[in-house]
Amino acid sequence: MFLQEELNGRFGDGAVRVICPITDPFVRHHGALGSFVRVYRRKTVPIATLAHAVRALPGIDAVLTRDEAAALWELPRDREADLVVTGDRNTVIGATEAEHDLSALAGHRLRSHGGAGERIVPFLVSHPLDDDYRARAESQNLRNFDVFDYALNGVD
16 A cells, blocks of 8 residues: 555645655565555644544554554654554555565565564574573563563573
């Protein structure tokens, strides 16, 4: 889905700018599309109106305001967009078709990053965990960045 095209088509050219933080050199896998995008309002369309329009689109998993995204995902509020949007397990999101050259996929399926559907990622450490870290791993939901703490501090 090209979200910027969808929203600018509905609310007028230049109404929003969608930023895809996934853009990196590995476009063969995901065409610089992802399951997480930021939407910046450029015209006076109310945030609630934009959020409602995005929620109505197929393939959308979550639409969060700046404050909601910052609180939920521990993001710096002062650097966050007006809206944060995530796609469902089967949807990737981009800004505009012109900004995403999908020819590099060369017939391969798209894969994505950033949505809740990709949240569960196992990690392995090369040595047994100590008792404290083993108990923590069994009692809480680990996040991908916890691997650093566990690998550096949690092994016997």
